[in-house]
Amino acid sequence: xxxxxxxxxxxxxxxxxxxxxxxxxxxxxxxxxxxxxxxxxxxxxxxxxxxxxxxxxxxxxxxxxxxxxxxxxxxxxxxxxxxxxxxxxxxxxxxxxxxxxxxxxxxxxxxxxxxxxxxxxxxxxxxxxxxxxxxxxxxxxxxxxxxxxxxxxxxxxxxxxxxxxxxxxxxxxxxxxxxxxxxxxxxxxxxxxxxxxxxxxxxxxxxxxxxxxxxxxxxxxxxxxxxxxxxxxxxxxxxxxxxxxxxxxxxxxxxxxxxxxxxxxxxxxxxxxxxxxxxxxxxxxxxxxxxxxxxxxxxxxxxxxxxxxxxxxxxxxxxxxxxxxxxxxxxxxxxxxxxxxxxxxxxxxxxxxxxxxxxxxxxxxxxxxxxxxxxxxxxxxxxxxxxxxxxxxxxxxxxxxxxxxxxxxxxxxxxxxxxxxxxxxxxxxxxxxxxxxxxxxxxxxxxxxxxxxx
Amino acid sequence: xxxxxxxxxxxxxxxxxxxxxxxxxxxxxxxxxxxxxxxxxxxxxxxxxxxxxxxxxxxxxxxxxxxxxxxxxxxxxxxxxxxxxxxxxxxxxxxxxxxxxxxxxxxxxxxxxxxxxxxxxxxxxxxxxxxxxxxxxxxxxxxxxxxxxxxxxxxxxxxxxxxxxxxxxxxxxxxxxxxxxxxxxxxxxxxxxxxxxxxxxxxxxxxxxxxxxxxxxxxxxxxxxxxxxxxxxxxxxxxxxxxxxxxxxxxxxxxxxxxxxxxxxxxxxxxxxxxxxxxxxxxxxxxxxxxxxxxxxxxxxxxxxxxxxxxxxxxxxxxxxxxxxxxxxxxxxxxxxxxxxxxxxxxxxxxxxxxxxxxxxxxxxxxxxxxxxxx
Numbered sequence: 001x002x003x004x005x006x007x008x009x010x011x012x013x014x015x016x017x018x019x020x021x022x023x024x025x026x027x028x029x030x031x032x033x034x035x036x037x038x039x040x041x042x043x044x045x046x047x048x049x050x051x052x053x054x055x056x057x058x059x060x061x062x063x064x065x066x067x068x069x070x071x072x073x074x075x076x077x078x079x080x081x082x083x084x085x086x087x088x089x090x091x092x093x094x095x096x097x098x099x100x101x102x103x104x105x106x107x108x109x110x111x112x113x114x115x116x117x118x119x120x121x122x123x124x125x126x127x128x129x130x131x132x133x134x135x136x137x138x139x140x141x142x143x144x145x146x147x148x149x150x151x152x153x154x155x156x157x158x159x160x161x162x163x164x165x166x167x168x169x170x171x172x173x174x175x176x177x178x179x180x181x182x183x184x185x186x187x188x189x190x191x192x193x194x195x196x197x198x199x200x201x202x203x204x205x206x207x208x209x210x211x212x213x214x215x216x217x218x219x220x221x222x223x224x225x226x227x228x229x230x231x232x233x234x235x236x237x238x239x240x241x242x243x244x245x246x247x248x249x250x251x252x253x254x255x256x257x258x259x260x261x262x263x264x265x266x267x268x269x270x271x272x273x274x275x276x277x278x279x280x281x282x283x284x285x286x287x288x289x290x291x292x293x294x295x296x297x298x299x300x301x302x303x304x305x306x307x308x309x310x311x312x313x314x315x316x317x318x319x320x321x322x323x324x325x326x327x328x329x330x331x332x333x334x335x336x337x338x339x340x341x342x343x344x345x346x347x348x349x350x351x352x353x354x355x356x357x358x359x360x361x362x363x364x365x366x367x368x369x370x371x372x373x374x375x376x377x378x379x380x381x382x383x384x385x386x387x388x389x390x391x392x393x394x395x396x397x398x399x400x401x402x403x404x405x406x407x408x409x410x411x412x413x414x415x416x417x418x419x420x421x422x423x424x425x426x427x428x429x430x431x432x433x434x435x436x437x438x439x440x441x442x443x444x445x446x447x448x449x450x451x452x453x454x
Numbered sequence: 455x456x457x458x459x460x461x462x463x464x465x466x467x468x469x470x471x472x473x474x475x476x477x478x479x480x481x482x483x484x485x486x487x488x489x490x491x492x493x494x495x496x497x498x499x500x501x502x503x504x505x506x507x508x509x510x511x512x513x514x515x516x517x518x519x520x521x522x523x524x525x526x527x528x529x530x531x532x533x534x535x536x537x538x539x540x541x542x543x544x545x546x547x548x549x550x551x552x553x554x555x556x557x558x559x560x561x562x563x564x565x566x567x568x569x570x571x572x573x574x575x576x577x578x579x580x581x582x583x584x585x586x587x588x589x590x591x592x593x594x595x596x597x598x599x600x601x602x603x604x605x606x607x608x609x610x611x612x613x614x615x616x617x618x619x620x621x622x623x624x625x626x627x628x629x630x631x632x633x634x635x636x637x638x639x640x641x642x643x644x645x646x647x648x649x650x651x652x653x654x655x656x657x658x659x660x661x662x663x664x665x666x667x668x669x670x671x672x673x674x675x676x677x678x679x680x681x682x683x684x685x686x687x688x689x690x691x692x693x694x695x696x697x698x699x700x701x702x703x704x705x706x707x708x709x710x711x712x713x714x715x716x717x718x719x720x721x722x723x724x725x726x727x728x729x730x731x732x733x734x735x736x737x738x739x740x741x742x743x744x745x746x747x748x749x750x751x752x753x754x755x756x757x758x759x760x761x762x763x764x765x766x767x768x769x770x771x772x773x774x775x776x777x778x779x780x781x782x783x784x785x786x787x788x789x790x791x792x793x794x795x796x797x798x799x800x801x802x803x804x805x806x807x808x809x810x811x812x813x814x815x816x817x818x819x820x821x822x823x824x825x826x827x828x829x
Contacts, residue, residue, distance in 0.1 A: 003651045048652055048818040061823065144823075153552050173687055176549035177542060183459065183524040185575050186555035207576060209555025354459060376462060377508025378522045388692075392797055395694045405473055405519060406527075409692045409799060412542060417684040417811065419669040424662060426686075443519050444509040 005042045005049070005147055010231040012148040012158065016139050019158040021150060021231040029056075035143065047149040052107070054143075061144065077124045090121040108141035115141075128423055150231045152203040159199050159228060167196040168359060168386045171434035173412035175200065179207055181382045181439040182355035186211060189353045191374055193217040193247070193367060195360040198226030204357065205229065205238060214242045215344040215353070215374075219362075221246060222337070244337065245344035250370050259345050262338050264331060348374040359384035365394045372403055377444040384437050391438045398440060407440040457523055457575065457603055464505045464520060469603055471527045472497065473519040481523070481531045483602060494518055523603075525571040535592050538568040539633070539658065542689040543809055548576050550814045551629035551654045555580055560623065560630045560647045562586040562616040562640065567596045569631065570609065574600075578608045584622050584647075588615040616640050621647035632657040638667040645678055645817060652818045655679065660810040668813055678819030685812050692799035699794050 005011060005024070013020045015033050022030055024039040041058040042051060051058040077083075093115060101111050115137055116122050122130065148154055156175050159167045178200065184190060186209035193216075194200040204214060218224050223244040249259065347353060353374045358364055364383050375381065381404075385391050391409055398404040412434070416427040457469075464470055464484060472480040474492060482490050488499045495514030505511055507522040521527060526541055539547070547569065553559065557577045564570055564587035573583050587593040593613040600609050612622050616634065620643040621627070630644040630653070637657040644655055655672075659665045665684060672679040706712040716722050 046651070046821050048816070049821045050823045151552050153549060156549075172549065173542060173546060173689075176545035180541065180545040180548060180572060181526060183526065183575065185459070186579055188459070203549075206552075206554045209580070352462075377506060378462075378520075379508070380524065380526075388799060392694045392799060396797070406476065409694060411690050411692065413688040413690065415686045415688075417665075417686065419662075419666055419682075419684045419811075419813070421666065421670060424666055441521060442508060443521075444506065446509070 003047055003149075005045050005047060007039065007043050009233045010150050011047075012150050012154045012231075014146040014148055015142065015144070017161070019154060019161065021155065021158060021228075032145065035145070042147055045147070048146060050144055050146050052143055053145065054107075055105070058145075075123045076127045076130055079126060080129075082124050083121065086121065091115065091119050093118040108138075108143040111141045112137045128420075150233060152206040152232070155202050155228050155231055156199055159197065163197070167199050168361060168384065169434055170196065170199075170359065170384060171412070171414060171431055173414045174384050174435055174437050175203060177410075177412070177437055177439075178357055178359065178382045178384060179203055181437075182357055182380045184208065184355060188355060189213040189215075189347065191215045191217065191348070191353050191356045191371055193358045193360050193371075195219075195224065195362075196228070198229030200357065200359055201226060201242070202229045202232050205232065205234060205241070208241060210238075212241055213347060215347050216242050216244045217247050217250075217367075218244055219247055221248075243340040243344040243347070245341055245348070247367065249341070249345070250348075250367070253345060253348055254370060254373065259341060262334055264334050265338060350374075352376045354379050356381040356383075358382075361386070364390050365397055368394060369397060369401070372442060375442045377442055380439065380441050382437060382439045384435055386435045388436045391436050395438055402445040403442060404440040405443050407438065410437050410439070411435075412437070457525070457571070457605060459522065462507055464502050464507065466503055467602075469523050469528075470502065470507075471521040471523050471531060473521050479521075479527065479531045481528065492518060525575045528571050529568045532566055532568060534566055535595060536563075536565040537660075538566045540568075540689075540806065540809060542687045543658065543812060544569050544572045546685070546687055546812060547631060547656050547658070548572055550812075551631065551656055553577055553581075553629060557581040557628045558584070558623070558626055560584045560586070560621045560627045560644070562621070562632055562634055563588060564592060564596045564611055565633065566592070567599055569633075570596070570600075571603070571605070573631075574605050574608045578605075581608065583609040584612065584627070585609060586612045586614055586616045586621060588613070616643055623647055625650050627653060629654045629656070631655075633659075635664070636667075637664060638671045641668070641671050641677075645819070648817045650819055652816065652820075655815050655817055657813045658810045659813070660808070662811060665811040665813055672813070672815045678822050679815040679817055680822050682813065682815045685814075686808070686810075687812070688805070688807055688809075690801050690805055692801055694797060695800050696795060696797050697800075701794055 007024045007026050010021055010023045013022060013030075013032050015035075018033055020032050022032070022039075024030075024042065026040055027038055029036055029038055035053045037053050037056050037058055039058060041060070042049075045051075045060055050061050052061045053059075098111060098115075101114065106114075112134060116134065119133075122133065125133065156172060160171060164170075182188075182190070184204055184207040186207075188208060189212060190204060190208075192201060192204060192214055201214065201216065208214070216223060253259075348371075351374055353376060356368070356371055356375050358368060358371075358381075360367075364385055368381075368383060383391065383394065388409075388411075395407055395409050398407055413432075414434075415430050418425055418427055466484055466486055468484045470482055470484060472482050472490070472492060474480070474494060478493070480490070480492060482497070482499075484499045484502050486500065490497045490499070492513055494516035497511070497513050497518070502511065502520065505520055507520060509520065510517045511520050525544075529538065529541055529544065532538070551557075551559070553573060553576045555577060558581055559573050559577060561570060561573065561583060562585070564585045570583060570585050577583060585596070587596060590613060593611060597611045600606055600611060610622070614622075616632075617636065617639045621630070624646050626649060627647045628649060630647055632640055632644060632655070634640060637659060648655070657665070657668050659668065669682055669684065671677065672682045704715075706715060714720055
């Protein structure tokens with residue numbers, strides 16, 4: 001377990017409540033919340049450290065510095081009887097002044113101090129109101145950021161706050177219940193179908209620890225993007241636990257058809273003709289997930305397709321590949337993918353999987369009913385959907401089929417609280433419309449012959 | 455034994471969950487020669503051995519399902535010695551504490567062991583739960599349960615008062631969970647148990663006053679804690695049911711009235727298109743000939759009607775009878791012949807509307823900066 005920030009790895013940036021996942025690359029500019037900086041100085045600091053953005057770089061800060069910049073508030077009012085709505089006139093600092101301060105290189109904290117000093121109404125506000133005012137200004141002007149170790153919790157929070165549509169509007173309550181309801185633990189063999197950018201897979205991978213098996217179902221020929229998962233800095237060994245399998249092979253699998261072989265793999269030996277090589281390498285092909293990971297979250301995505309970038313002594317080196325090298329890379333990739341497919345095929349066919357997890361935008365019933373055969377009896381499943389009606393249908397299908405018990409269709413209400421002295425109340429805004437969860441346990445509907453009944 | 459998921463057949467000394475219905479499950483430890491009485495008759499333990507988990511099992515007066523226990527099934531069936539934590543809170547706690555295989559966790563108090571089982575599952579096989587209980591009886595019973603469930607390798611239970619005696623480990627825990635009447639008084643002990651390189655804490659309190667005291671202490675400058683967050687979770691479990699509601703008579707008996715009301719210009723010109731939306735519900739029609747037998751209204755009725763002008767004259771309004779053999783029995787709506795049938799989710803009349811406030815924070819004494827002004 002590494003507790004220190006390392007260049008070349010993904011981290012989570014945090015400013016106030018705003019999170020962002022980025023890969024720290026040497027000398028590579030990061031843009032975060034209207035701040036621009038290179039991450040090089042963060043190397044070697046403890047995760048969770050606070051940095052100040054200073055002249056395009058990061059400076060580690062400590063408590064004394066922060067204390068120095070604090071303005072001790074001495075005077076405050078009792079209530080709002082003296083407050084007159086001045087429609088913005090209470091602030092004597094004009095926009096130009098603030099911009100000038102910024103240009104002079106004043107820190108966000110100094111600017112906030114000036115704003116407070118030049119507000120004619122500030123001292124008349126109650127202490128609580130003053131806190132609120134400063135917090136609001138901090139959100140805008142603060143130049144402090146924190147760098148956190150990427151964990152499934154932070155990645156989920158990030159997606160919930162920034163990209164709810166990409167994760168089917170799932171909220172923490174559903175995400176957390178999915179992995180407990182399906183009893184995910186080290187060594188679990190899980191069938192997963194998610195269209196959540198890999199966010200659910202990230203949590204599942206964290207819970208699997210060092211061993212287990214994931215059959216990752218996807219639409220189309222190649223696995224969909226797993227951006228969220230790529231932030232976890234998974235080791236090569238852990239990536240190997242994920243075996244992608246195309247949904248389009250599910251029907252043939254149930255019908256007992258063998259997995260079709262990949263024509264490219266058989267052609268390997270014969271391809272010598274350069275034109276043939278060109279056409280093979282330039283046909284539409286999606287890069288494998290690990291490589292995609294390198295490209296994501298960067299602001300300038302300048303990598304030409306399929307050329308590899310590596311780090312040598314902390315410097316980026318780019319190798320331009322010849323067509324035949326590209327073909328070799330591609331064949332290698334296809335080979336890996338085919339091996340994964342075969343492994344997944346066998347997993348699904350054996351019917352001994354430990355759990356099924358689904359959170360996708362598709363109609364769940366046909367997929368789930370087709371997957372039931374891969375699940376061992378007495379094992380749990382969880383299906384999330386944005387809408388209630390498809391899960392109602394699946395609920396009925398499952399009850400009628402007698403193949404599942406303990407069915408529960410749930411909706412969770414989650415509320416955040418502001419807990420401060422004399423100011424405790426639920427947050428003014430709360431999230432709703434965060435989807436539904438169907439959970440249950442598979443059973444074997446046949447009466448076993450071994451059980452002698454009296 | 456029992457929480458080992460690798461086996462698929464029952465063995466002696468296993469804990470199994472006997473499933474008799476949604477609200478009736480029974481935890482049973484399989485012992486040689488023993489018999490458990492269920493509402494479906496006697497369950498002979500000797501015959502259970504070798505039985506496949508998840509398969510039907512014949513009792514003397516019917517059959518039941520024998521399930522492999524999971525921490526979640528255990529939570530719904532365990533003997534209550536205290537108020538217990540339920541699945542939604544447990545899920546949020548394990549998630550927010552960032553538990554995973556290898557995590558070291560401190561818990562106080564053990565209570566009935568509902569959360570403990572879920573923690574052990576998640577941190578096994580390399581992690582450990584140190585759980586502290588100050589009640590002698592609960593301490594002993596939980597200890598026996600852990601032993602019987604084959605969990606001893608990943609849990610140690612201690613009989614002590616966390617506020618006075620602290621946790622058994624120092625600078626070793628990745629996460630601390632507190633479910634005690636005065637969590638604020640145990641905060642120094644929790645901080646001591648957590649790794650100085652960082653960790654997570656959670657306190658569960660049914661009442662807001664405890665939560666307030668705890669949060670105030672977490673936010674005190676120099677506490678080493680930050681990112682304090684308090685949430686509440688309520689789960690509503692739905693029952694899927696088909697419901698049939700009657701359609702009232704608004705006086706459509708007279709064919710001329712009916713034609714007028716159901717015509718394109720009338721207020722009900724849309725009404726009998728419901729056949730297109732069967733997922734939500736459909737109109738059940740009873741005809742005079744086949745009373746009581748539901749049949750679907752013809753699909754896309756109105757569109758066809760608009761398309762073929764000449765058919766307008768012979769039928770009443772939008773609803774016609776001349777579509778095909780299966781539509782023969784279909785007649786225009788009238789109060790006694792109609793019901794609106796749909797599938798819906800019915801929420802229980804009463805649910806756990808409040809369990810407790812969950813407060814989470816990160817502990818990071820080495821890098822924790824107090825960025826909050828004016829506090």
